[in-house]
Amino acid sequence: MRRATRMATTDEQLRLMTRVARMYHERGMRQPQIAEELRISQPRVSRLLKQAVELGIVRTIVVPPAGVFTDLEEAVQTRYGLRDMAIVDVEGEGEEVLPALGAATAVYLETTLMEGDRVGISSWSATLLATVEAMRSKPGGRFLEQVVQLVGGVGDPKVQVQATRLMGRLADITGAEPIFISAPGVVGNRAARDAIVADPKVADVIASWDRLTVALVGIGSLEPSPLLRQSGNIFSAEEQEELRRLGGVGDISLHFFDEDGTLLNTDLDERVIGIAPDTFRGIPRRIGVAGGHRKYAAIRAALRGGWIDVLITDLGVARRLADEPDRSTP
Structure with missing residues (x-):
């Protein structure tokens, strides 16, 4: 033609x-x-x-500026079936990538959160704390409906203030109603969990998880983060070793999975007071924020298992994800 x-x-x-x-x-x-x-x-x-x-006399060529990795983002999106991805131009571990990840996630949320969204957030995450600290209020005040805690938060008072600050600041910035869950993240046994979730105030929070439109979570490695470790909302060293023996590589909201992202079949889930895996997967948009090579296996597993459909990570992790051998190739 x-x-x-x-x-x-x-x-x-x-x-x-x-x-x-x-x-x-x-x-x-x-x-x-x-x-x-x-x-x-x-x-x-x-x-x-x-x-x-x-006729091809004029051809439009898009030249990405330095620090923008559109081709790499699209490659990872295609490989893992993501709806969106953002890559931060930084590499390293822990404290080296955390500020940049937080700043990038803040910008992403400012531009993608919609009026009326109900956002569930995992409160025990230093990266997400850095995110909300970097966010700015939108003109016009309130635009989110609710900000809801996804996993129990009662722990060491000195550390609890960090989780409360995370939830409170996001609610202040967005004008949302903050909904806290007044319960620990991990309890001693199923009977204790059943008693706590039967409390009307806790039950109301659990019911609100079904109405969430966005989840914002960190991706944990098998080794708990310093913030989570200090909180007291963790499993014992023996239980962590058992998770490792079963092939565990990471978690989202204290639900652990193996390298394929398959939920580990243990009774530990019965001791967690937090959003159930099936309820979490039913949230329309699930944003995972994590970086650093130490978390690579956990991030890859979360993608393989479909736990998240939006990833914000650093350049080093993104390159490794894109270069990962095709598992269908013998």
Whole structure:
């Protein structure tokens, strides 16, 4: 079709088309100026510019600026079936990547959260704390409906203040109603858990998880983060060793999975007061924020298992994810 169009175009038309294209794209002239200088109508200028694109005389090339990794983002999205991804131009471990991840996630949330969203958040995450500290209020005040805690938060008072600050600040910035769960993240046995979740106040929070539109979570490695370790909301060293023996590599909201992202079949889940895996997977948009090579296995597993559909991570992890061998290849 393009060849036939070109053959039907005379040399004089091609010359005029090329001249108009150069005046518009190279010299920055407006269409009315071009029409006046060449003494042709403005609609004809517009048609000539359109034809120049159709015939390949004008080609648009997008050149990403430094620090933007669109091709890499698209490669990881395609491989793991993500709806979106953001890569931060930083590499390293822990404290080295945390500030940049937090700042990038803040910008992502500011531009993608919608009015009326109900956001569930895992409160024991230093990265998410850095995120909300970097966020700015939107003009016009309230736009989120609720900010809801996804896992129990009662722990060491000195550390609890950090989790409360995370939830409180996000609620303040967005004008949302904060909903805290007044219960520990981990209890001694199933009977204790059943008694706590039967409390009407706790039951109301659990019911709100079904109405969430967005989840914002950290991705934990098998080794608990310093913040979570200090909180007291963790399993014992013996239980962590058992998770390791079963092939555990990471967790989301204290639900542990293996390298394929498959939930580990243990009775530990019965001791967690937090959102159930099936309820979590039912949230329409699930944003995972994590970085550093120490967390690579956990991040990859969360992607393989479909725990999250949006990933915000650092450049080093993203490159490793893109270079991961195709598991379908023998």
